[in-house]
Amino acid sequence: MNRSYPPHDDKAEVIHVEDGVHDADEHMGKQFANDAEGNLLHVDEAASKRLTRKLKHLICQMDLYVVPIVAIQYLFAFIDRANIGNAKIAGLEKDLGLSGYDYNLLLSVFYISYIAFELPASMFTKWFGPGRAIPLYTIIFGILSIAMAFVTNLGSGCAVRFLLGAAEAGMLPGIAYYLSRWYPKRELAFRLAMYLVCSPLAGAFGGLLASGILKIDSIGSVRSWELIFLIxxxxxxxxxxxxxxxxxxxxxxxxxxxxxxxVLADNRIKREQIGSTVVVEKLNKRGILQGLKNPVVIAIAFTFLLNNISVQGIGFFTPTIVRTIYPNKSVIQQQLHTVPPYIVGAVITVIFPYLSMKVNKRGLIVLGVAPLCLAGWAILLGSHDQSVRYGAIFLTIGGAFVPGPTLPAWTSGNVVSDSSRAAAIGLVAMFGNCGGLISTWTALPSDAPWYNILSGLNLAATAIQIIVWAGILIYMKRDNRARDRGRYDHYVDEYAPEDMWKLGTKQPGFRWME
Structure with missing residues (x-):
C-alpha cells in the first residue's frame, strides 16, 4: 500500500506574518494534519497577505482575553505556595514552636501531595475542561491559604500544606495545557512565559505585599505572619x-x-496535530501512553526536576539567605531586599522565551541562559562577601526561571495529540515538583549561615541540565535527518489515513522541535 506525502521542508511556513509570529512552526507547517474528511489542511500561500491582518487580530484577542486571566491565577498560586518563606522570617517558626528540621518538613509535605496528585490532576483537567478546572483549583487553594493563618502547631500546619499541594497540583500543567489549545507551538513558549513570569514576580510582589501587610497590627485575633496568609x-x-x-x-x-x-484558531492548532482530524479529542489511553513514553519528554522532565531544585529553593529560601546577608536590618527591610532580584529575573524570564519564538528554538535558549545560574551558584558557594552574595542571587534567579516556560513549551512541541500533550505536560510538571521536594531539604539549619549544601547541589544540578539539554539536541538532529531519509515511512502502510494519529511521533511527517 503506497502513499505519497509532501516532502519535509525546514523553511516551510503555512502563513507568514511580518512581525515574526507564525501560524505554525517551520517543521510542522505543510505535513499531515487532516480535516474531518482526511484531507491535508493547507492554507494557500497566495492568501497569506489577506489573512495576515485577521491572524494578527486573532492573536491580539487571545493575548487580551486568555493570557492575563491565567497569569493572575498563577501569580497568586505561587505567592500562596512561597509566602511561607516570608512568614518564616516574620515569626512563624517561633509561634508554631518549630525547631531543627521542622520547617523543612513543613515544606516537604506540600510536595508529597503535589507530586502524588500531579498526573491525576492533569487528567482531571483534560476531562473536566481547563476553563473550569483551573478556577476551581484557584478557589480551593485560596481557601486553604486562609486556613494557614489559623494553624497553631506543626501538625496543623502540615495538614494544611498537604491539602494545599493537592489543590495546586493541576495548576502549572493545567495552564500550560490550556494555552496549548490556543497557541501553536512557535508562539507557545512566549505565552507560557507571560504567565510563568509570575513566578519571579510572585517573589517580588510577595515580598512587597508581605512588607506592607506586616505594617498592619492585627485584624481581629489575626496578627503578624498570620495576616500574610489571610489577606x-x-x-x-x-x-x-x-x-x-x-x-x-x-x-x-x-x-x-x-x-x-x-475556524482560524482551530486550524492553527489542528494543522500541527499530524494525523489528527480534531483539535481536542476525547481522553484516550493510547494518546496518554504516547505522551508518557516519549523519550524526549522523559529527558526534558528530568531536567525540569533539576531546574526546580533551584527555582523552588530560591522561592522558599531567598528571604532566609537575604537575612544572613543583612542580619542587622529590620524584617521589613529584609523583605524589601528580596524584591530587586526577582524583578531582574522577571525581565529575563520574558526576554529569552520571546527570543525562542523569534528563532523558533527551545533547547538553545535554555542552554544559553544556563551559565547565569551556574555562575550564581558558584559565587554563592565560593564567596562570603555580603555584596557579592547578594549580586549572585540576581544571577541564580535570572538563570533559573527561564526553563520554567521554555521546557513545557518544548514538551508540547514534541508530542502529537491533545491527550499526549496533557499527559506529557503533566509528567514534566510531576518531575519538576520532585525537584521541589528535594529543594525543601537543601537549606538545612546545620548548614547556616552560608548554606553550602544548597549552593553546591544546585551548581551540580545546573551542570547536569546543560549536559542533558545538549544530548537532547544531538538526538533530535540525528533522528530528524533519519526521518528525512525515510526511516519511518514504512509505518504508514499499517494504518488508514484516518488512523494515522495512532502512530504518534512515529509518523513520517513528524519532526522533533529543537
Missing amino acids: EGIITTGIGIFAWFFMTADPQTARWLSAEEK
Missing part, C-alpha cells in the same frame, strides 16, 4: 471566583471571537 488567601479566592465566570475553555466557546476567527 493573600482572600485575594486568591476572589480571583478564582472571578475566573470561574469569565474564563473561556477553548476557541469554540469564546463569545469574543467571530465564527471565522474560531
